[in-house]
Amino acid sequence: MNRGIQHIFSDVAHTYELVNHVLTFGLDALCRRKAAKLAAAGDGTRWLDVCCGTGEMAVCLRNVAGKKTMIAATDFCFPMIRKAARKPEASGIVFTLADAQALPFRDMTFDLITLSFATRNINVSRVSLLQCVGEFYRILKPGGRFVSLETSQPPSRFVRRLFHMYVRLVVQRLGQIISGSRAGYAYLAHTIPRFYGADELANVIRQAGFAEVTFDSMFSGLAAIHKAVR
Numbered sequence: 001m002n003r004g005i006q007h008i009f010s011d012v013a014h015t016y017e018l019v020n021h022v023l024t025f026g027l028d029a030l031c032r033r034k035a036a037k038l039a040a041a042g043d044g045t046r047w048l049d050v051c052c053g054t055g056e057m058a059v060c061l062r063n064v065a066g067k068k069t070m071i072a073a074t075d076f077c078f079p080m081i082r083k084a085a086r087k088p089e090a091s092g093i094v095f096t097l098a099d100a101q102a103l104p105f106r107d108m109t110f111d112l113i114t115l116s117f118a119t120r121n122i123n124v125s126r127v128s129l130l131q132c133v134g135e136f137y138r139i140l141k142p143g144g145r146f147v148s149l150e151t152s153q154p155p156s157r158f159v160r161r162l163f164h165m166y167v168r169l170v171v172q173r174l175g176q177i178i179s180g181s182r183a184g185y186a187y188l189a190h191t192i193p194r195f196y197g198a199d200e201l202a203n204v205i206r207q208a209g210f211a212e213v214t215f216d217s218m219f220s221g222l223a224a225i226h227k228a229v230r
């Protein structure tokens with residue numbers, strides 16, 4: 001378990017949603033809704049949102065799921081998951097404290113696994129990312145879907161530079177001011193420019209064993225939704 005990252009998210013849990021909505025002009029919520037719709041297209045009634053944070057993606061899943069669908073959500077940070085579990089709109093969602101590298105579920109349990117804005121966080125190294133994605137593969141049923149929503153690298157060098165500049169100059173500073181956490185938003189500003197582009201992330205997902213890996217880029221490549229099948 002990565003205690004440093006766990007500590008960072010404990011530190012920012014109280015303002016996490018506010019900072020995201022301000023820094024992305026609300027686009028993070030729109031992205032989650034789009035990812036949830038894409039994720040919902042398919043069979044199966046056992047869904048899991050990993051690294052659920054304050055539960056926004058799990059609630060989006062709840063909103064698009066049928067009545068018979070069981071939705072579970074996990075995170076390794078207690079203050080985040082406590083916020084999620086206290087939301088009235090999250091009632092019925094089963095929350096569990098767990099590390100994405102070793103999930104407490106049997107092989108082939110779920111029909112769908114989603115991961116929103118956390119693929120970067122489990123990418124402590126390529127090996128640890130592969131270990132987590134391999135863990136998702138293990139607990140998905142054959143034919144089950146994995147959906148990742150994450151920031152990406154715009155193919156245009158100009159847009160990429162503007163994006164990275166925005167992260168360095170605005171995201172880091174404003175995040176620190178609103179949350180009071182210097183480490184939290186320094187970490188965020190460090191990881192965004194270093195994360196994979198959409199093609200590279202698709203390769204990592206394939207390397208973990210998944211098939212039919214496709215992605216939708218959004219906002220000139222600032223974010224991407226990857227979909228893959230076990």
Ligand SMILES: C[S@@+](CC[C@H](N)C(=O)[O-])C[C@H]1O[C@@H](n2cnc3c(N)ncnc32)[C@H](O)[C@@H]1O
Nearest residue numbers: 009051052053075076077080099100116118121
């Ligand atoms: C940027 S937040 C994303 C939260 C949420 N999915 C969303 O859409 O806002 C990343 C979350 O991943 C969690 N996380 C990071 N590494 C983890 C790991 N190895 N196991 C479980 N949770 C982890 C953090 O605690 C945090 O809540």
